Amino acid sequence: MTNWLPDLSSGSGPLYQRLADSIESDIDKGVINAGAKLPPQRDLAYDIGATVGTVGRAYQVLRERGLVSGEVGRGTYVLSQHTSDVKTEPMARDEAGTRYMDAPRGMLRFDSTAAPDIDQSTVVTEVLTRTALDHPHEISSYTRDFPERWFEAGARWLSRNSFRPNADTMVPTLGTHAAVMAAIAALTTPGDYIAFEHLTYSQISRSAGLIGRRTALVASDKDGLDPEDFERVCAQKHPKMIFLMPTAQNPTLSTLSAARREAIARVAREYNVILIEDDLYGNLTDDPTPLLAEYAPERTIVAGGLSKSVAAGVRGGWLSCPPAYRHRIRVAHKMMTGGMPFLLAEVNARLVLSGQASDIRKHCIAEISARIAIARETLAGFEFKAHDKVPFVWLTLPDPWLSGTFKHACLEHGVLIDDEDEFKAGRSEQVSHGVRFGVSQPRHRKDITQGVAVIRRLLDEGRAGYDSFS
Structure with missing residues (x-):
């Protein structure tokens, strides 16, 4: 694009918001056509007397509104606003998380920490x-x-x-x-x-x-x-x-x-x-x-x-x-x-x-404590953190287990747990080699005994005892 500058003389709010609104208005009016490349952030910042960060935030707002797309090194381009041209992309994995939207049937649900069923x-x-x-x-x-x-x-x-x-x-x-x-x-x-x-x-x-x-x-x-x-x-x-x-x-x-x-x-x-x-x-x-x-x-x-x-x-x-x-x-x-x-x-x-809520809480805590006791006894000798009144365990995996691999191994043995990626708030270089499993969702304590026994067996066998041919 050449010879185009946004009109920032009207509107309210912070500068980045007014800039995004001005660009959106020009897109709606046809001043900026579908497929047009918006000016580089540094160039536009210089032209309007703003910081590069301000322009970057405005472009981000436009992306959130579905008006533009962009990649580092390629630039920012205006998208077509015709419904027939719009392609719906699946939600990114980091937005959807690592859990199943609909859990496979027949699994022990160790991937939830809702209150246990105590009637x-x-x-x-x-x-x-x-x-x-x-x-x-x-x-x-x-x-x-x-x-x-x-x-x-x-x-x-x-x-x-x-x-x-x-x-x-x-x-x-x-x-x-x-x-x-x-x-x-x-x-x-x-x-x-x-x-x-x-x-x-x-x-x-x-x-x-x-x-x-x-x-x-x-x-x-x-x-x-x-x-x-x-x-x-x-x-x-x-x-x-x-x-x-x-x-x-x-x-x-x-x-x-x-x-x-x-x-x-x-x-x-x-x-x-x-x-x-x-x-x-x-x-x-x-x-x-x-x-x-x-x-x-x-x-x-x-x-x-x-x-x-x-x-x-x-x-x-x-x-x-x-x-x-x-x-x-x-x-x-x-x-x-x-x-x-x-x-x-x-x-x-x-x-x-x-x-009544306090009474139910007391019964839930008692049930959680009994189930955590099962986990403590079964996992004795391995590194983990647990609290007698909190319905999950944070297990540190021994070498050479990886968090995602261990989660998949548990899945193949009928137990759903969460790997550490489920809890990453953003892109992180931090690696904990940990998994979390809850003890409150299975209906009976015998299910806890069965599920934690699977986890213990996999830990004892190590990666040598597990392989996936899928």
């Missing part, structure tokens, strides 16, 4: 029935008003140690994942960096990528996230937010010390980074370490729910946030999910406020 459906059925009888009109319509009890339930459920959030800081959500994504959507913009550990609950980073956020990776060691590397990443990439699981981190089970939490809070305050504290597994533990929110209450969002400790199918979740964020996050959650269904929100609140 909580009986309690849920009673609460569902009573809710339907008490609120027939609310169930038949959209949820327009949130009763105060929904917020009180969240404040009670998220309370742990000395952390006692007020009801006016709460946002009811469709689970913990939805809570975190609502916060990301509300408080960051496309092109912003979100910081993650190399290994973490990576479905958040994938979801954030789908709405245009970028990933910055922070190093960890055996004790959890490294505050010094967090500071380095803040200085270099200026992330707007960091996602953390300070207690019983998924998948490594590390728990941050009080000193590390204090250091992370200091760095976040210095670089104005919002902290997302996922306490979903921490809620199962009796770890006395103060929550991260106690060190930086003005910038920490605490998220949690019922999926690991009560029942995943009721989609119960809440987040607690600084009051200034609350309205924006509530709106973002509605826009991202379609809104809270009255039936689920009311059932979850009743479970919590009646004390």
